[in-house]
Amino acid sequence: MKIAQCWDDGVTTDVRLVSLLRRHGACATFNLNAGLHARERQFGWRHRDVEVWRLGRDELREVYDGFSIANHSLTHPHLDGLPIDAARREISDGRTQLQALFDLPVPGFVYPFGAFDDAVAQAVREAGHVYARTTRSAAAGVETRDPMAAEPSCHFLAPDFWQRLERARPGGAFWFWGHSYELVDEAMWTAFEASLARLCAEPGVQWCNPADFYYGEDP
Numbered sequence: 525m526k527i528a529q530c531w532d533d534g535v536t537t538d539v540r541l542v543s544l545l546r547r548h549g550a551c552a553t554f555n556l557n558a559g560l561h562a563r564e565r566q567f568g569w570r571h572r573d574v575e576v577w578r579l580g581r582d583e584l585r586e587v588y589d590g591f592s593i594a595n596h597s598l599t600h601p602h603l604d605g606l607p608i609d610a611a612r613r614e615i616s617d618g619r620t621q622l623q624a625l626f627d628l629p630v631p632g633f634v635y636p637f638g639a640f641d642d643a644v645a646q647a648v649r650e651a652g653h654v655y656a657r658t659t660r661s662a663a664a665g666v667e668t669r670d671p672m673a674a675e676p677s678c679h680f681l682a683p684d685f686w687q688r689l690e691r692a693r694p695g696g697a698f699w700f701w702g703h704s705y706e707l708v709d710e711a712m713w714t715a716f717e718a719s720l721a722r723l724c725a726e727p728g729v730q731w732c733n734p735a736d737f738y739y740g741e742d743p
């Protein structure tokens with residue numbers, strides 16, 4: 525079973541998440557907005573009464589060392605609400621800046637708020653991405669028919685997470701996503717670590733980059 529996981533928004537709780545992932549030997553992709561990281565950490569918003577802070581620009585390379593990076597647009601707008609030229613800049617500048625910052629290929633895209641239309645999807649493809657992740661869940665496994673409307677298996681807190689893993693088993697591909705700031709208390713961190721350990725114990729588990737589901741899919 526190939527398993528991918530990805531985490532959005534470049535927040536300070538990713539520091540705890542990556543240490544946990546490293547401890548368990550799990551790969552992950554982090555979906556970042558290159559234009560939203562000031563030099564120092566900055567307050568972003570509140571999630572369930574907990575402050576969410578973005579990582580500082582100067583720590584990004586160190587925090588995500590050894591993990592893969594995907595583009596989440598330059599500044600996280602609703603891309604389908606922008607003039608298409610502005611959307612194109614958000615998409616292509618985000619990718620260019622991440623590639624320069626991390627000195628890594630950035631093949632993946634994640635729509636901010638899951639929002640897109642045909643023109644946005646085309647712009648994402650033209651900017652050189654091989655997949656663009658939505659917030660929809662595939663009926664089973666990973667939906668690869670339209671790489672610019674990629675459907676992962678589920679959110680990491682989906683109540684039917686383990687049933688979805690079972691449904692993914694025949695296709696051999698499972699992909700979950702989320703935000704580390706959704707882990708708002710110790711009980712949630714403990715539960716997530718237990719889930720991670722259970723996934724790592726899957727027979728034949730192979731952690732992968734979501735891009736692996738999409739390379740070579742074109743006819």
Ligand SMILES: [Zn+2]
Nearest residue numbers: 532533636637
């Ligand atoms: Zn986001």
